[in-house]
Amino acid sequence: MSKKESTIFGIYPVKEAIKANVTFDKVFIQKDLASDKLEAIEKELETENISVSHVPIEKLNRLTKGNHQGIVAITSPITFKTIEEVVEESLEKKTPSLFIILDQISDVRNFGAIIRTAECTGVDAIIVQKKGGAPVSGDTVKTSAGAIFNVPICKVDHIKDAIFYLQASNIITIAASEKTKQTIYNTDLTRPMAIIMGSEGKGVSKSVLHLVDEQAALPLLGEINSLNVSVACGAILYETVRQRNL
Known part of the structure; x- marks a missing residue:
């Protein structure tokens, strides 16, 4: 079990993290941003029972200095149980x-x-x-x-x-x-x-x-x-x- 948490941002990095079965704690998607790619990612997250919060762009800008493309995911240092x-x-x-x-x-x-x-x-x-x-x-x-x-x-x-x-x-x-x-x-x-x-x-x-x-x-x-x-x-x-x- 990894003891480090990290921030993943950008459409393709988050998609790859989902494929790799990374454990997410929080996923933030920019509110009111029309994007077919973001909608597809959100559906994937729902399938994996990962909750998503829609937030203003200012929130994403505070989470990362990079080009987040409307999505920022925070990985978890632990694996959650049911x-x-x-x-x-x-x-x-x-x-x-x-x-x-x-x-x-x-x-x-x-x-x-x-x-x-x-x-x-x-x-x-x-x-x-x-x-x-x-x-x-x-x-x-x-x-x-x-x-x-x-x-x-x-x-x-x-x-x-x-x-x-x-x-x-x-x-x-x-x-x-x-x-x-x-x-x-x-x-x-x-x-x-x-x-x-x-x-x-x-x-x-x-x-x-x-x-x-x-x-x-x-x-x-x-x-x-x-x-x-x-x-x-x-x-x-x-x-x-x-x-x-x-």
Whole structure:
């Protein structure tokens, strides 16, 4: 598994990368650019279940100084797993399943910090949405202190689908939310479960909150009404470790 990520740009280089089965993290195509060749590449990407984001040309110009021809692809330093794979692997273990679901976490430093803590606390896998989240890049590798190579990362089309699949596999889904009186300290964290952490600005989305089995909060005793998401995730994971090792 390669530990380097790189940027590939231009129509033909991206086409060759697809043929070579390169693992992509993000693919950006210029918005409102009429091109039969780009449309053909996008169809190829859809066939390979690789998500594409349509962005302004300014975004592409920031990603590369070269002639991008309307397309820039960011390769991934890891190979992603499917949700079926990670759930099956977790159920084969003697310990209760433990997953983290990240609902639109966009800051790569928070993402890396969560991965690092997840590795230290025995998380089976981290589940993220294909679009809208932080990239899996060299910065992620650095901020995770290399832990990303030890924790499976699973990408799904929609967080909701992941929740339904986990629930069907008898895995409890618990959203971290300040909108409940139930705290993590009076929540049973010894069960097979997935913890959902929300975005830095909005928290867990309302549509996701309606689907989860339970919600749990961290007590906040100061004036500030929220914690950094990576700090909150760490607190919940170590309470999980505490409960499971009583």
